Amino acid sequence: MSRFSAIINKIRSLYGEGETFIPLHAPVFIGNEKKYLNNCIDSTFVSSVGEYVDEFENKMCEITGAKHAIATMNGTAALHLSLVVCGVQKDDLIVTQALSFVATANAILYTGATPYFIDVDRTNLGMSADSLEEFLKDVSIDNGQPVHQPTGKRVGAIVPMHTFGLVGEIEKIIELANTYNIPVVEDAAESLGSTYREKHSGTFGKVGAFSFNGNKIVTSGGGGILVTDDPEIAKLAKHLSTQAKISHPWEYRHDHMGYNYRCPNINAALACAQLENLSSFVENKRQTAKMYEDFFRTTDVQFISESKECRSNYWLNAVLLPTPADRDLFLEETNGKGVMTRPVWTLLNKLEHLQSAPQGNLENSIFIEQHLVNIPSSVRL
Ligand SMILES: Cc1ncc(COP(=O)(O)O)c(C=O)c1O
Secondary structure, three states, X not given: OOOOHHHHHHHHHHHOOOOOOEOOOOOOOOOOHHHHHHHHHHHOOOOOOOHHXXXXXXXXXXXXXXXXXXXXXXXXXXXXXXXXXXXXXXXXXXXXXXXXXXXXXXXXXXXXXXXXXXOEOOOOOOEOHHHHHHHHOOEEEEOOEEEEOOOOEEEEEEEOEOHXXXXXXXXXXXXXXXXXXXXXXXXXXXXXXXEEOOEEOOXXXXXXXXXXXOOOOOOOOOOEEEEEOOHHHHHHHHHHHEOOEOOOOOOOOEOOOOOEOEOOHHHHHHHHHHHOOHHHHHHHHHHHHHHHHHHHOOOOOEEOOOOOOEEOOOOOEEEXXXXXXXHHHHHHHHHHOOEOOEEOOOOHHHOHHHOOOOEOOOHHHHHHHHHEEEEOOOOOO
């Protein structure tokens, strides 16, 4: 008996005793995926124009309740474009959390702005409203602009991320941001299907960005989407995502530096088929999370649960090990036994290309980095 054999047995009982390898998160194709992909090929519309791109956007408006959705080729592009359309400029300071996937910070860097890393909340792993409040104490309005006094930089946006599908203190964050008139761009890459007080994640800020990467709750192969209620922002996002081309029957005219960020029709087709199963996938994953939650209560490993305001998609289930040494042993034993588990990301402020970025107190992020492990979370068939 190894230290974690009861946990390994539990995971195996959920995902198949006989399976030699249990992945962290595998995509599931049980709907109209092949049919819609065939339709694309039969129609020859496989690239950035086609009926599935429109359908993908309409479906996402329906699911999230947002008024507009602009499909992109991946979530990182959606996030970058979100920052651009919110008016982020070179040399701005963008507040985000140190505990996130690198794409959050990279999208900020693409704009020429600098990330400022603040802490996360220990229970919901999202941006800490207290840390944001602490940061904002150093911000004052100069010539109508929010300026961070210690760096002299304009604060261009705040980017909270909904870690593993959990939605944290988003309402408080929006309230704080509004006091200074700073736009909030939600990195909702991981939280499709998650709500906070019954409002969909990604719809609290000025813009929200989702990912449809292969490891997400539903996938388009590669794909992303940004959602907003602002018609001007939506129009600009669509324009910039299509090389800023002015519509004309034959002329090539571009009125701005644009991007080739539009989502291809074949990826949108896959997204449309997958979205038809989103609510059943969320239900399925919530049942798995409940089984994990009940089981881990009997162990010294702590399962990370949603708050009472949040209805999580439980994209990736996460646990906290009692000590960093336990975490290392857990990773070794589970992976050694064919049960895929992963530590959380290295904190962004520690990555070589981000080390010079300014940061606040990161006590909770450091704790999470040392103790957290993601465990298998695929939809169970
Ligand atoms: C938090 C976060 N932000 C952004 C992204 C970027 O999405 P994509 O891989 O679709 O570019 C991802 C996922 O990969 C993510 O997990």
